[in-house]
Amino acid sequence: MKKILSLILLLVSLQLGAWEREYIWPAGKMPDTQAHQIAAMTDVSKADGFNPDEYRFPYLEWFEKPSNPNGACMILISGGGYYNCCDMGLIKMWHEEFTKLGVQCVNFVYRTTRPKGIPYYQTAWEDGQRAVRMVRSEAKKRGFDPEKIGAIGMSAGGHLTLLLATSSETPAYEPIDKLDAVPCHINWAVANAPAYVTSDADEKGIPAPREGYGKDVTISKVFKFDAHTCPVSLHHGGKDPYSPNGSTLVYRELRKRKVPAELHLYPNKPHGAFGFERAVEFMTQMGYLGPVKPEEKIMDRFPSDEDRAGYKKEAIWPEGKMPDRQENQYEPYIEWHFPHQLQTHAIQIIYSGGSYTGNNPDDFEVAPIRRYLNSLGITVVTLKYRTPRPAAPLAKHTTAWQDLQRAIRVVRSEAPSHGLDPDRIGIMGSSAGGHLTLMGVTSSRHKSYYPIDKIDKVSCKVQWGIGIYPAYALTDGIDDYNYTGGNDDSAVLVPEFSFDLDTAPMLFIHGDADGWASMNSVKAWEKMRAMGIQCELHTLATRKHCFQRTASPGTGSYTWMDRVVEFIQPFIKE
Secondary structure (H helix, E strand, O other): OHHHHHHHHHHHHHHHOEEEEEEOOOOOOOOOOOOOOEOOEHHHHOOOOOOHHHOOOOEEEEEOOOOOOOOOEEEEEOOOOOOOEOOHHHHHHHHHHHHHOOOEEEEEEOOEOOOOOOOOOHHHHHHHHHHHHHHHHOHHHHOOOOOOEEEEEEOHHHHHHHHHHHOOOOOOOOOOOHHHHOOOOOOEEEEEOOOOOEHHHHOOOOOOOOOOOOOOOOEOOOOOOOOOOOOEEEEEEOOOOOOOHHHHHHHHHHHHOOOOEEEEEEOOOOOOOOOHHHHHHHHHHOOOOOOOOOOEEHHHHOOOOOOEEEEEEEEOOOOOOOOOOOOOOOOOEEEEEEEOOOOOOOEEEEEOOOOOOOOOOOOOOOHHHHHHHHHOOOEEEEEEOOOOOOOOOOOOOHHHHHHHHHHHHHHHHHHHHHOOOOOOEEEEEEOHHHHHHHHHHHOOOOOOOOOOOHHHHOOOOOOEEEEEOOOOOEHHHOOOOOOOOOOOOOOOEOOOOOOOOOOOOEEEEEEOOOOOOOHHHHHHHHHHHHOOOOOEEEEEOOOOOOOOOEEOOOOHHHHHHHHHHHHHHHHHOO
């Protein structure tokens, strides 16, 4: 029987690509030993002939050295509710993909099921800190940098990854030998669907019974956010019972400390690991995979209108009928951009930012994405709205909001004459234009002007919105930067957003280091989820305002337009 079991273990190791198993505790020195616990992946523990007494000790499983090593190492951590280690498929995928990128991979198998009489995560945390020490101590021997160690985990493994990322200065166990003098911090983390992060879930380690909502619901106090807290990429589904609000709370704590971070939230997704490509882009942007490539100008990447087959420009207001006319403001207009081969009857309206002091439909915030969408067979309408800001007592956005509502009505009323669908219209703007998008998405039932003709009987409701680094969305940055970073409880969404019953789903993309803080997008996302509206959000580590103007290949700032296309697919598909 032992020979058969050894053969099974060999086959499993070959399947995973592992070449060396290494136990992390010396004999008789493992803290909080409990007789019911094992350390094994579930494909092993469920196999015929499994003997638990042969799997009492947690271990590292070192994979082959990559053919193109870049000096980085990733610790792979399975989830399983701290009841088991069940993510064999993820471990296999992570190992294969990271190894291709030149990263040394090591699978970390910790003790399960949950211990008795101590916190449910305690023995796994003890094993985790010891595992990091062992990985760091062997860096030279195995050919990677001891300060280029990352960890990736899912669910309970995401929770454990966050413990390692935020709380390495809190000892999980008493030292037992000289290895425990080695630091146990990691240098970056990727946390997929981290469980038990909100206080309504962390005590018992259960799905968040109140979905992470409530003034009395906070982030779990187990996460210390100490001086060694490392950059983190957080990934979460919008319908995960292990609440995505846990990830937004972790992100907020990282922002308070100016620790670079990314937050990726996926609409209508359940518990699971999503956006591996975003994790790779995060690691690329941070330089963990090697030197960051030189940045390229987005206008150079999309220089021409070769994919545009037709063009039409028109005013949106009849002569003499424009509300709140200001002599110093631009005359507003829309431009239709028709693709060569129409692939959808939906319409995307796009406009730029400019602090409500100016806006340019031919600049980097509009022209490249318009050209990209045209190349995919999508009709685009660009808007030039009135700026500079109107005189007091009108709010800075009033005339622009009027122009947007009117533009949507004009587009809807003319769509059938162009063979397009009047009930599939989305809006998109950047910076002040992102604020304007939030106005259009959340407040279409709110009149911004008194009707002037039959077009104003047409609805200005939209079916989706895209906010690129929206400004002025929180009360700590109504007319300028977010001076508290939007992190204080006192910084709430501005009152002009009605969040009426026609509020549409949105995509948010925001630079993590933006002075018009990414919490503008995060708190809008939280509000809309609370309303039952599933939105998508991506923040980009180290990136500031106008992150896309120049960007390095392989980063999220370079591929951001693909997030737009992915998001609008459900709305535009025929």
